[in-house]
Amino acid sequence: MVTHHELTSPKKMASFQGIVTCEEPNSRMHHFVGSLEWNSRKYPLDIGNLLLRGCKIRNTDTCYGLVIYAGLDTKIMKNCGKIHLKRTKLDLMMNKLVILIFMSLVIASMFLTLGFAFMVKEFKAKHHYMSSMQGRTDAMDSFFIFWGFLILLSVMVPMAMFIIAEFIYLGNSIFINWDLSMYYEPLDIPAKARSTSLNDHLGQVQYIFSDKTGTLTQNIMTFKKCCINGCTYGDALHPTQPLPHSPAPS
Structure with a gap:
């Protein structure tokens, strides 16, 4: 490499001025193509000249380098995909139940709003003088009545169910850590629950x-x-x- 044969001292390295042309940031860990232009000459660069973020050089006291990719453009960050939260079957079932309950809540509020609208219409037909005292339209009244029923029936949604489930998971993890049946005495290694949200999967393992x-x-x-x-x-x-x-063999 040019820095090994030409730039043999820190003084020469400080006066180094060159242009590096490389490929756009990507996630390919074992591929790199670029070139270094210095003193009217071009030197090819490949993956052997690239030191990835987090890597360490062995048997080398000092290394001078040039930052090619930084921040979110590094190959390590490009390989970091979206983090997907692990959900158990119990969590998925509770989410489906909450969605069904909320849909039932909306449908019940709509039917109650329609029934209330018919009652108001019959009441106004019998008491025609009440229409002149009202400053809002029937559509606006129905809108506010719908949201009123929705708030009134919102207690149907079991919001405390998720909090109670988290406390159950936490308590179960503590009991796993205390379980003497899971303690390996020869190496003095007890059981350790690293995740509190996957405890119920332990009894559902089908394949290893x-x-x-x-x-x-x-x-x-x-x-x-x-x-x-x-x-x-x-x-x-x-x-x-x-x-x-x-x-x-001897």
Whole structure:
């Protein structure tokens, strides 16, 4: 690199003036294309010349560099997608129930408003002198009456249900941390609930995926059957004992 062969002292580095042309900020961690123009010459730049944010250089005392991307334009920030909050099945069910209750509340307020409008119409038909005392239109009266019924029936929405659920999650997490049945004595490691909102998922685990054999099982090499020069050896139908370990080559 030019800074290694040409700029060999801090004084030369302080007087360095060049132009770096590079690609637009993107999320590709292993790809970078650019060029450095200095002293009427161009030097190609690739991913080997780029030090990503958060990385550390080993076996190097001093490193001089130029900031290419900063702030939200760094590759690390470009790779940070939207953070999705984890919701349990119980939370989704409660959200659906609240939406259904709110829709029922709106429908009930509409029917009550219509019924009230018919009653007012019949009352005005019997008492015609009341119409001259009213300064608002029927549509405006219906609008205010609808919102009045909506506020009056708003107690149907269980707003305290979410607060109570959070306290239940918190208490359950404390009991998990105190549970002696989840304590691993050989390593002195107790259970630790890192999230209070996923406790109810513990009893709903249906599948466990493992990256390789040996993580949840034992790597035991057992001879079953083989074919050598047309001859079959072994019986795969009957259980066999594990083969002894081969001695290490001398």
